[in-house]
Amino acid sequence: MEIHIAADAEAGARTVADVVEQTLRETGELGTVLGLATGDSPVPAYTELIRRHREEGLSFAGSRAFLLDEYVGLPAGHDQSYHRFIREQLTSHVDIDDAAVLSPDGAAADPVAEAAAYDRRIGEAGGVDLQILGIGSNGHIAFNEPGSSLVSRTRVVALTPRTIEDNSRYFESPDEVPVRALTQGLGTILEARRIVLTASGEGKAAAVARLVEGSVSARWPATILQMHPEVLVVVDEAAASQLELADYYRYARDLEVEHAVAGQRV
Numbered sequence: 001m002e003i004h005i006a007a008d009a010e011a012g013a014r015t016v017a018d019v020v021e022q023t024l025r026e027t028g029e030l031g032t033v034l035g036l037a038t039g040d041s042p043v044p045a046y047t048e049l050i051r052r053h054r055e056e057g058l059s060f061a062g063s064r065a066f067l068l069d070e071y072v073g074l075p076a077g078h079d080q081s082y083h084r085f086i087r088e089q090l091t092s093h094v095d096i097d098d099a100a101v102l103s104p105d106g107a108a109a110d111p112v113a114e115a116a117a118y119d120r121r122i123g124e125a126g127g128v129d130l131q132i133l134g135i136g137s138n139g140h141i142a143f144n145e146p147g148s149s150l151v152s153r154t155r156v157v158a159l160t161p162r163t164i165e166d167n168s169r170y171f172e173s174p175d176e177v178p179v180r181a182l183t184q185g186l187g188t189i190l191e192a193r194r195i196v197l198t199a200s201g202e203g204k205a206a207a208v209a210r211l212v213e214g215s216v217s218a219r220w221p222a223t224i225l226q227m228h229p230e231v232l233v234v235v236d237e238a239a240a241s242q243l244e245l246a247d248y249y250r251y252a253r254d255l256e257v258e259h260a261v262a263g264q265r266v
């Protein structure tokens with residue numbers, strides 16, 4: 001796991017956007033399969049990617065995208081659906097084909113069958129090249145709440161009261177937040193070739209400390225990312241404030257930058 005403590009939100013967003021840009025360029029004409037997260041955390045990076053598309057010609061042509069999750073009961077066009085969120089925050093502003101932006105169907109008559117079909121679709125697309133993640137204050141990634149199996153697949157889950165409370169800011173009242181969701185499982189997410197997780201603010205500090213330095217456990221589902229070979233964690237100072245080894249991560253990052261400047265591999 002590589003930890004990058006960014007000076008501010010803009011610097012963190014640029015780092016996440018750099019990884020997306022690099023992946024898009026590496027996959028080239030084959031087309032990248034992106035894994036996209038919703039929520040506030042990745043929005044600054046999405047804004048930076050839109051800017052690069054408009055001003056620097058960064059192209060998403062030929063790419064496909066899979067969302068992590070969707071609320072059960074919200075049809076795609078609903079104001080608060082993640083299907084809609086990602087279009088408003090990223091995909092409608094860049095040159096990715098709208099039909100290539102997929103999310104679990106929250107209005108499916110059989111959500112259990114929809115979950116299994118969605119998991120299959122990701123595999124059929126060749127798997128995700130780069131997965132972008134946020135983290136919940138309770139340590140969830142996607143909607144894998146505490147207690148999730150570390151090898152879980154895409155499935156229907158019950159949201160915790162804490163998640164419902166955290167997400168109620170998007171709704172008129174907490175009563176309107178759906179209580180169930182379709183989510184990629186931890187095992188599904190772990191199959192992505194590369195992962196970048198971003199978090200900011202003090203409210204995420206405890207979850208980030210567990211993610212990076214805690215024991216791998218279903219109690220803090222994000223800790224399973226310690227078992228993935230290529231994870232970059234991009235956090236601001238506030239989200240990094242409970243990391244015991246923060247100074248070491250800063251030192252290691254500086255050293256890496258120094259070597260990169262000198263043209264050496266680290």
Ligand code: PGA
Nearest residue numbers: 039040041134135136142
């Ligand atoms: P946030 O949500 O980015 O809106 O903080 C993250 C999450 O709950 O996974």
